[in-house]
Amino acid sequence: MKIDTLAVHAGSEPDPETGALTRPIHLSTTFERGVDGSYPKGYIYTRSGNPTREALESCLRQLEGAAAAAAFSSGSAATASVFQSLAAGDHVIAPRDVYHGTAGLLRDVFARWSLESTFVDMTDLAEVRDAIQPSTRLIWIETPSNPLLKVTDIGGVSAIAHQAGALCVSDNTWATPVLQRPLELGADLTVHATTKYLGGHGDVLGGAVLARVEDDFFGRVRRVQTAYGAVPSPFDCWLVLRGVQTLALRMRAHSENAAQVAAYLSDHLSVDAVHYPGLPDHAGHDLAARQMSGFGGMLSFQLKGGRNSAMKVAAKVKVFTRATSLGGTESLIEHRASIEGPGTQTPQNLLRLSVGIEDASDLIDDLAQALAD
Numbered sequence: 537m538k539i540d541t542l543a544v545h546a547g548s549e550p551d552p553e554t555g556a557l558t559r560p561i562h563l564s565t566t567f568e569r570g571v572d573g574s575y576p577k578g579y580i581y582t583r584s585g586n587p588t589r590e591a592l593e594s595c596l597r598q599l600e601g602a603a604a605a606a607a608f609s610s611g612s613a614a615t616a617s618v619f620q621s622l623a624a625g626d627h628v629i630a631p632r633d634v635y636h637g638t639a640g641l642l643r644d645v646f647a648r649w650s651l652e653s654t655f656v657d658m659t660d661l662a663e664v665r666d667a668i669q670p671s672t673r674l675i676w677i678e679t680p681s682n683p684l685l686k687v688t689d690i691g692g693v694s695a696i697a698h699q700a701g702a703l704c705v706s707d708n709t710w711a712t713p714v715l716q717r718p719l720e721l722g723a724d725l726t727v728h729a730t731t732k733y734l735g736g737h738g739d740v741l742g743g744a745v746l747a748r749v750e751d752d753f754f755g756r757v758r759r760v761q762t763a764y765g766a767v768p769s770p771f772d773c774w775l776v777l778r779g780v781q782t783l784a785l786r787m788r789a790h791s792e793n794a795a796q797v798a799a800y801l802s803d804h805l806s807v808d809a810v811h812y813p814g815l816p817d818h819a820g821h822d823l824a825a826r827q828m829s830g831f832g833g834m835l836s837f838q839l840k841g842g843r844n845s846a847m848k849v850a851a852k853v854k855v856f857t858r859a860t861s862l863g864g865t866e867s868l869i870e871h872r873a874s875i876e877g878p879g880t881q882t883p884q885n886l887l888r889l890s891v892g893i894e895d896a897s898d899l900i901d902d903l904a905q906a907l908a909d
């Protein structure tokens with residue numbers, strides 16, 4: 537089935553009890569046992585299994601073309617569950633420009649539990665190969681990357697990982713299964729912040745881990761999910777399920793608008809550089825054109841005048857909202873270096889845009905007035 541159809545129907549079958557087309561939200565934390573002490577419906581307690589969460593996991597599994605899915609209360613909890621499924625002394629290779637929360641988990645949390653990590657330029661396959669150690673168990677990729685939209689070769693890195701006996705995990709939050717299919721390109725697992733495009737309306741925090749095969753490693757992720765209990769509430773699962781119904785439509789609208797905004801900014805005299813994989817002169821354009829079916833709604837640009845010019849533009853926008861995060865219907869603008877804080881590699885003159893689904897001409901007019909002296 538095509539992704540547009542799956543997005544509408546996966547996990548949203550009519551309720552078998554009542555025929556309701558809109559899924560009920562099963563708030564119950566506990567489930568009745570049979571007279572013989574068994575669990576006739578298969579549910580025991582909501583931390584270990586809940587019908588609304590199962591509907592979401594089924595939906596995400598089908599969208600990503602995965603064998604198994606585990607839903608979490610945030611993208612970061614999903615990410616942490618993958619690291620928690622490794623062992624002390626294992627080595628992880630991650631991109632130098634990985635989502636700063638993921639870098640923080642590796643550096644501040646898991647390093648204390650003896651998980652080793654090396655950060656590399658993931659777009660340089662030779663550098664990835666050189667970083668392999670006998671203890672390397674996992675290579676983490678995130679493409680397109682944040683905030684420079686660098687594009688990583690998912691098939692290339694997966695091959696390097698597999699040669700080394702390691703797993704390749706792809707954070708597919710920015711592209712979504714609509715635009716990019718990491719499991720079909722060779723990745724073993726994908727991770728999502730459903731907080732972003734899957735939820736799609738900026739009103740729910742969530743995450744997921746999806747696996748190409750339901751193996752022992754995924755079993756450990758599942759064990760972490762139910763043992764730690766960083767699970768999404770039934771209402772949060774329902775919100776993500778509702779958001780997903782329009783995912784394919786929204787991703788097309790985000791991509792079309794972002795392409796127009798990127799083209800506009802590229803021609804602007806006050807703009808030094810635009811980072812969008814849809815632009816033919818972007819370093820990752822050819823690779824993105826091969827491994828993505830659209831270039832997505834995220835882009836960033838650098839102002840000629842340095843940090844002050846960037847802050848001035850962010851201060852003047854009226855349709856864009858100054859806020860972090862991404863993937864909602866509304867357009868956001870963010871001075872990324874200041875949220876990442878001290879030690880950030882992000883240029884001070886850079887603004888990141890999460891291009892929403894408004895009319896592109898209104899977005900361009902807004903940027904035009906903000907960029908005007």
Ligand SMILES: *Cc1c(COP(=O)(O)O)cnc(C)c1O
Pocket residue numbers: 610611612613635637678682707709710728729730731732741742743
């Ligand atoms: C937001 C984000 C995360 C973390 O998700 P949370 O739901 O905020 O914990 C991880 N990876 C990427 C690429 C993200 O954009």
